[in-house]
Amino acid sequence: MKNIQNKGLETKITHSGANPDKTYGSAAPPIYQSSTFSFESADQGAARFAGQEAGYIYTRLGNPTINALEEAVATLENGCGALATASGMAAVTTVYMAFLEQGAHMVGTDSVYGPSRVVIEKEFSRFGVEYDFVDTADPEIVQQAMKPNTKMVYIETPANPTIKLTDIQACADIAHEHGAILVVDNTFMTPVLQRPFELGADVIIHSMTKALNGHTDVVAGIIIAKTEELFNKIRPVLRSMGGTMDPHQSWLVLRGLRTLGMRVEKAQENAIRLAEFLEQHPKVEWVRFPGLESHPQHDLARRQMDGPGFMISFGVVGGAAAGKTIMDNVEVPTLAVSLGGYESLIQHPASMTHAGMSKTDQEKAGISAGLVRLSVGCETAEDLETDLARCLDLI
Numbered sequence: 001m002k003n004i005q006n007k008g009l010e011t012k013i014t015h016s017g018a019n020p021d022k023t024y025g026s027a028a029p030p031i032y033q034s035s036t037f038s039f040e041s042a043d044q045g046a047a048r049f050a051g052q053e054a055g056y057i058y059t060r061l062g063n064p065t066i067n068a069l070e071e072a073v074a075t076l077e078n079g080c081g082a083l084a085t086a087s088g089m090a091a092v093t094t095v096y097m098a099f100l101e102q103g104a105h106m107v108g109t110d111s112v113y114g115p116s117r118v119v120i121e122k123e124f125s126r127f128g129v130e131y132d133f134v135d136t137a138d139p140e141i142v143q144q145a146m147k148p149n150t151k152m153v154y155i156e157t158p159a160n161p162t163i164k165l166t167d168i169q170a171c172a173d174i175a176h177e178h179g180a181i182l183v184v185d186n187t188f189m190t191p192v193l194q195r196p197f198e199l200g201a202d203v204i205i206h207s208m209t210k211a212l213n214g215h216t217d218v219v220a221g222i223i224i225a226k227t228e229e230l231f232n233k234i235r236p237v238l239r240s241m242g243g244t245m246d247p248h249q250s251w252l253v254l255r256g257l258r259t260l261g262m263r264v265e266k267a268q269e270n271a272i273r274l275a276e277f278l279e280q281h282p283k284v285e286w287v288r289f290p291g292l293e294s295h296p297q298h299d300l301a302r303r304q305m306d307g308p309g310f311m312i313s314f315g316v317v318g319g320a321a322a323g324k325t326i327m328d329n330v331e332v333p334t335l336a337v338s339l340g341g342y343e344s345l346i347q348h349p350a351s352m353t354h355a356g357m358s359k360t361d362q363e364k365a366g367i368s369a370g371l372v373r374l375s376v377g378c379e380t381a382e383d384l385e386t387d388l389a390r391c392l393d394l395i
């Protein structure tokens with residue numbers, strides 16, 4: 001195995017998790033598409049189950065192709081271990097299950113990805129989990145929401161889809177003062193642009209359906225733990241709840257991951273240009289993008305992120321109806337949910353990704369009817385700008 005621990009991020013993206021194949025020396029990782037692994041003897045099987053001998057047993061418990069991806073992402077986030085999951089939501093719910101028990105309380109960002117909130121409100125509440133989803137952009141509000149039984153602070157920054165930022169370091173300090181852990185959903189930033197462990201976070205999750213895979217062809221998630229102790233709390237929960245990743249899915253994500261740096265860089269460059277274009281356009285009422293000086297937390301963006309990313313939210317003159325005209329007429333971006341792919345995607349959170357939230361909760365969280373979300377991809381920047389300009393002329 002190459003020693004890349006002290007190398008640059010691009011080198012890590014290129015080589016992490018790439019263990020040479022001992023049988024034939026294949027440079028690409030082999031896909032161990034097997035549900036189970038044979039033992040040389042009954043004693044060996046017993047020793048593996050007892051944890052006395054290293055080796056694979058059954059793919060829900062571990063698999064070399066899945067482990068290669070886990071090792072790669074753990075290296076990029078600088079964590080002590082990672083657990084790949086069947087979807088981003090499997091990562092979210094596994095972390096909830098590992099740290100929230102009956103009577104426990106969690107504090108979360110009010111405008112997280114809709115289902116990350118709704119699953120607490122509708123499902124975990126049935127088992128006696130208590131919650132407050134608040135505006136975590138203000139650390140004072142987080143402080144006030146903490147209770148003696150708060151076990152977890154769960155944040156998304158930038159938040160989906162408001163692009164509000166949360167101060168990771170401030171939230172880590174508040175969580176730790178109260179004996180709680182800080183979980184950060186780092187999907188919008190990727191380890192290329194934001195490294196929450198350096199700012200005090202305890203657990204990171206990603207929907208790898210997004211930029212980590214980046215090719216709009218796989219649904220996947222991952223959990224990264226900062227310490228062995230946290231890792232050992234999460235692993236048994238994932239193993240028994242069964243939200244495990246499939247080996248072929250792992251191979252595809254690892255393949256996509258190798259170009260993460262250049263994709264994020266190109267998409268971000270396009271996003272900067274489009275955000276500036278939208279901001280000066282007379283038909284655009286507002287734009288939220290961390291790279292604009294008009295973003296209310298532009299200073300925090302500069303402090304905690306290595307770049308503004310590729311996600312833009314905006315509202316046009318004429319509100320929701322005019323927003324629909326844009327979405328119905330774009331020719332370069334695809335009208336679809338999801339984000340972080342090589343291609344631009346445009347969608348309407350109030351009626352799509354966040355439709356599971358009540359109208360009142362949407363309004364409180366800043367998810368207005370007129371908000372249009374654009375995940376900027378790697379197309380030719382001029383084509384994206386010309387296309388949006390044409391659509392804006394239609395309203």
Ligand code: LCS
Pocket residue numbers: 087088089090092113116156160185187188206207208209219220221337338339353
């Ligand atoms: N976390 C964030 C920040 C997300 O944006 C999503 C999905 C998830 C977790 C869940 O991941 P999944 O299970 O879908 O892999 N976000 C979506 C979105 O904004 N549009 O479509 C899916």
